[in-house]
Amino acid sequence: xxxxxxxxxxxxxxxxxxxxxxxxxxxxxxxxxxxxxxxxxxxxxxxxxxxxxxxxxxxxxxxxxxxxxxxxxxxxxxxxxxxxxxxxxxxxxxxxxxxxxxxxxxxxxxxxxxxxxxxxxxxxxxxxxxxxxxxxxxxxxxxxxxxxxxxxxxxxxxxxxxxxxxxxxxxxxxxxxxxxxxxxxxxxxxxxxxxxxxxxxxxxxxxxxxxxxxxxxxxxxxxxxxxxxxxxxxxxxxxxxxxxxxxxxxxxxxxxxxxxxxxxxxxxxxxxxxxxxxxxxxxxxxxxxxxxxxxxxxxxxxxxxxxxxxxxxxxxxxxxxxxxxxxxxxxxxxxx
Ligand SMILES: Cc1cc2nc3c(=O)[nH]c(=O)nc-3n(C[C@H](O)[C@H](O)[C@H](O)COP(=O)(O)O)c2cc1C
Numbered sequence: 001x002x003x004x005x006x007x008x009x010x011x012x013x014x015x016x017x018x019x020x021x022x023x024x025x026x027x028x029x030x031x032x033x034x035x036x037x038x039x040x041x042x043x044x045x046x047x048x049x050x051x052x053x054x055x056x057x058x059x060x061x062x063x064x065x066x067x068x069x070x071x072x073x074x075x076x077x078x079x080x081x082x083x084x085x086x087x088x089x090x091x092x093x094x095x096x097x098x099x100x101x102x103x104x105x106x107x108x109x110x111x112x113x114x115x116x117x118x119x120x121x122x123x124x125x126x127x128x129x130x131x132x133x134x135x136x137x138x139x140x141x142x143x144x145x146x147x148x149x150x151x152x153x154x155x156x157x158x159x160x161x162x163x164x165x166x167x168x169x170x171x172x173x174x175x176x177x178x179x180x181x182x183x184x185x186x187x188x189x190x191x192x193x194x195x196x197x198x199x200x201x202x203x204x205x206x207x208x209x210x211x212x213x214x215x216x217x218x219x220x221x222x223x224x225x226x227x228x229x230x231x232x233x234x235x236x237x238x239x240x241x242x243x244x245x246x247x248x249x250x251x252x253x254x255x256x257x258x259x260x261x262x263x264x265x266x267x268x269x270x271x272x273x274x275x276x277x278x279x280x281x282x283x284x285x286x287x288x289x290x291x292x293x294x295x296x297x298x299x300x301x302x303x304x305x306x307x308x309x310x311x312x313x314x315x316x317x318x319x320x321x322x323x324x325x326x327x328x329x330x331x332x333x334x335x336x
Contacts, residue, residue, distance in 0.1 A: 016101040016110075016322075024066070027074035032326075034077055040333030041079040048291040048313045051212030051240035053168055055137055055314055057081035059304065059332060062295050062316035063141035063172065063216070067118045069127045076136035079329040084316065085128070086141030087172045090157045092120035093145055096177065100264070103322060104257035108299065109271070110319045112247065113264030115177040116143055121161045128165040140166035141216070146178050152193050156200045163204045163211055171197060174218035174246035176265045182218055187228045191235075198237030205238070212240040212291075217282075219245035219275045219296060226278065230285030241291030243316065244282055245275040248296075268319035272297025276310050283311025299324065301335040 011019040026032060044057040060082040061075050069085040076083055095117025102111045118124075124140070131138065142158025144151035155171050162169060173184040173193065184193050194215070201213050215233060233239055247265025255270060275296025283292060291314075294307030299320035307315045320328055 012103075012323075015099070016103050017098060020065075020101070024071050027071035030074055030077075033074045034330075037077060038079040038330035038333055040336055041081070041329075044081075044333070044336050046081075046313060048212075048241065049288065050291045051168065051214070052210075053137070053212055053291070055081040057333060057336070058308070058314040059298075059329060059336075060084060060139075060293070060314060060316040061321075062318040063087055063139075063170065064112075064114070065318050065321070069124045069138075069140075072131075072138050073135060075326070076138075078326040079333050080136070081314070082137035082139060082167070084139040084141050084170060085124070086118070086170070087116050087143035087175065088118050088121055088124045088140065088158060088162075089116050089143050089145045090121050090148075090154050090161075091145050092118065102259040102262045102264075104255065104259050104266075104268070105323075106256040107254075107260070107268065107270055108319075108323055109255070109257070109266055109268035110322055111259060111262045111264045111266050113177045113262070115146065116175065121158060125161050125165060128162060131165070137167040139168045139170055139214075141170040141172050143172045143175065144178065144181065151181065151184060152196050155193065155197050159197065159200055159204060159213070164208050166211065168212040168214060170214045170216050170243055172216045172246070174216050176218070176247060176249050185217060185221070185225065185229060187232065190229060190232045194232055194236035194239060198239060201238030213238060214241045214243050214291075214293065215239060216243040217245055219248045219271065219278045220250060221278060223281065226281045227285055230282055234286065234289050239290065241293060242282060242286070243293045243295060244279045244312075245271075245296050247271065248274060250274065267296065268322075269297050269299060271319075272299075272303055272306075276306055279307065279312060280310040299328070301332050304332060304336065
C-alpha cells in the first residue's frame, strides 16, 4: 500500500469536513505528493477545439475540493490534467452551519450543502498569481455571495479579478446550496447573465488577452430546459464551453446509506448515469459549437470513456477521491 493510500484510509475515519481540512493542509505542505507526475499525466494531450484549452491529459479535478486555491500544485502533482479552484465569491463567507458534508459509503456518494464557504477573491487571486509558470492548467470557478443583491455583478467581479491569473474561468450557476442561484438557469435570467458576463469577457479579452469561459450547469434539467440553455449558450457573446454537471437534488431509489435523506447536492457513483445522460442531451443540442466537459460520478477509466463517448472532450471528478484517494488518478491514467 502506498503512503498516500494509507493516509487516505486514515483520513476516511475522520468526520468528513475535518478529513477534507486535514487533506488540504497536507497537500499545502506537499505531504505524500509524488516527486514526479505519474506516467501518462503528460502523454494523453488534448486540445479543446473551441476554447483552445490545451490539457496534458483530459482528467481534471472538479471545483469544490480546492475552494481557496491552496492545493492546486499538489493536485497537479498527482497527475490531474487540470485543476478547477473555487467556487470563490467576491467576499469571504462562512457557508452553511455544520454538519454539511456527508459520506454515503454504501453508495460511493457524497451529499454536501456547504453553501460556498470560502475566503473570498482577495487571497484566492494572491495565491493564483503566485503560481509558477508551466505548473499545469488551473481554472477559476466563480460564484455569487449569498447576500448579494446582484448575482450577475458578482460573476463579473470574479471574472475581472482572476482573468490574468487563471487558464480558464467557470461561471457556476448550478450549486443547489445558494438560494436562487439555480434560477439563473432560467431562459431570460440566463440570457441576461450570459449577455452581461459576455460583454465583460469581450472587454477583458481586448485589455488582457483571450481567456476561455465555461458555464457549469445542473443535472436536474428537463429536455426543454436543456434546449433553452443550449440556445442561450450558443448565442452568448463570449462563451466557449459547458461543464456538465454539478451535483443533483434527486435521490435515486437505489441509495442505501443512512445519510441519503440529508439536504444538499448528491455526487459520486449514483450521479454518473443521469449526468452522462444530460451531457449527451446537451451534445445533441450543441454539436461542435461549444466545448463540453463532463463531470458527475467519474471513478474509473470506463467512466472517463463513457463521458467522452457522450460528447465530452475532457472530464472532471471529485467524489471518487473521497473513497479512493488521489492515487486514483495514476491508476486511471495507467489504463487510459
Ligand atoms: C463537497 C463538495 C463541494 C463542492 N463544491 C463545489 C463548488 O464550490 N463549486 C462547484 O462548481 N461545484 C462544486 N461541487 C460539485 C463538483 O465540482 C462536481 O460537479 C460534482 O461533485 C460531480 O462530480 P463527482 O461526482 O465526481 O463529485 C462540489 C462537490 C462536492 C462533493
